[in-house]
Amino acid sequence: MSGKNAHLANREFYRGKRVFVTGHTGYKGAWLTAILHELGAEATGYALTPPEGGMFAHMGGETMIHSVTGDMRDLAAVKAAVEEAQPEIVFHLAAQAIVNDCFEDPHYAYETNVMGTVNLFEAIRECPSVRSVVVITTDKVYENKGDGAVYVETDPLGGIDPYSSSKTCMEYITDTYKRSYLQTAARTVGVSTVRASNVLGGGDHVKSRLIPSILSSIAAGQPVELRHPHQTRPWQSMLDALNGYLAIGRLMYEEPERYSSQWNIGPTRDGIREVVWVVEQMQKHYTSVEYTGGVYIGN
Ligand SMILES: NC(=O)c1ccc[n+]([C@@H]2O[C@H](COP(=O)([O-])OP(=O)(O)OC[C@H]3O[C@@H](n4cnc5c(N)ncnc54)[C@H](O)[C@@H]3O)[C@@H](O)[C@H]2O)c1
Structure with missing residues (x-):
């Protein structure tokens, strides 16, 4: 899909859509909040308190999204927020996202990244309004071949450090919930993981x-x-990564089986x-x- 066309199609599509964003107070989440606000979506965010000096606070993010403060590890709170929002599209960005922090405290990293993802899928499982789920992982989910080759989506997974490994677990959890609960005879929800590289x-x-x-x-x-x-x-632009997330969310909403997949988003060579x-x-x-x-x- 062309980036330019995807951008225009996103503009039309998201107006008035109910969207749930986890991690909306973070670096990528603040940008996604601003874009969804600009596109006219009815967005709800779920995350920890915005970091001091972060973009969410600077840009007045509280005025752009219905902002719920909560912990991904709290199943009841995640369920309550999803239930209240009745979203059509979900973007899961909340994570312990700093490699060194995860290395220092792997227990918290796994609780947030692994069980936080399970908690979100439990909430989605009980929420029939959801039609499209985009789970943000990373290119660090791949087994590091160490040969400098560019990864493709079919390459073996195998992140080793706690951050990469917890994100790899998110890939398997997403696939399990998709196959077991969200794409069945009773229901067809679009479900994808997206593996972006470093954004600037x-x-x-x-x-x-x-x-x-x-x-x-x-x-x-x-x-x-x-x-x-x-x-x-x-290295890639923040806007290219977010435009890709939004396009995948939209395409799965329209054709869930066709576009549910694992997607790499990265720069050209x-x-x-x-x-x-x-x-x-x-x-x-x-x-x-x-x-x-x-x-x-x-x-
Ligand atoms: N920044 C990058 O270059 C990059 C590259 C690839 C993938 N990613 C992924 O993109 C996503 C967003 O990354 P970011 O750079 O915006 O990270 P960030 O650290 O700036 O933001 C993380 C967000 O998650 C929330 N969060 C953390 N722990 C939580 C918890 N226990 N309960 C509820 N919310 C919690 C924070 O409140 C914040 O809103 C992450 O999943 C990350 O792994 C980021």
């Missing part, structure tokens, strides 16, 4: 990620420290670059950016 865009509040850490270094007059300057990552390339792009705009080959902790 404004408003990232997570200081350990690359762009915020470069900007912090500039502010402090210090060189930015890169742990793996020559590691290659697929041009966007597959070393970490240091991003720093070099920043150097074009901020002459004070320097880096060392020391420690950069992020994802």
Whole structure:
């Protein structure tokens, strides 16, 4: 599907649709909130309190979405929020999404990412208004072949660290709920996972990620420290990833069986670059950016 056409079709489709977004207070969730507001959707969000200094608070997100504060680990609260919203389309973004945080506290990461996803599907199972469910995972769900090859959707799964492994579990949970409860003789709901790569865009509040850490270094007059300057990552625009999520949500609503799948969203080969390339792009705009080959902790 062409990105431009998908964008126009999304604009028509989402006006007046009831949409439920988990993780609406986070980095991607705040952008999705703003876009759904712009498209005229009736959106409800479910997440923890917005982070201080994050984009959701800055942009006045509370005025753009019916914002429910709650924990994905709380089954009763998740069910109550879904029941009240009666959504047609669900986007599941809520997660412990920082690789290092998950490494430090794997129990919380698994509770949130794994059981949080189970809790959401339990709520959806009891909510007949839902027609389309988009579960956001990551390209880190793939078994790392270490050969630099581009992943395709049929490649073997096998994230190893707690973040990647918990996200891999979300893939299996989603498939199980789809096959066992949501695509049966009684009901056909569109259900997909979407595996995007690193996104770049404004408003990232997570200081350990690359762009915020470069900007912090500039502010402090210090060189930015890169742990793996020559590691290659697929960099893409936030808007491309969100436009893809919205298109998949729409297409499954219209033709649930045809479009239910596992989807990669990533850049063209041009966007597959070393970490240091991003720093070099920043150097074009901020002459004070320097880096060392020391420690950069992020994802
Ligand atoms: N940012 C990226 O580059 C990237 C890349 C690939 C995939 N993803 C995935 O996209 C999704 C959103 O990522 P992000 O960058 O916006 O993350 P983020 O950390 O900025 O936001 C996470 C959101 O999840 C919510 N959340 C966390 N724990 C929760 C809990 N226990 N109960 C309820 N809500 C909880 C937070 O309140 C917040 O709204 C995640 O699923 C992440 O794994 C992100």
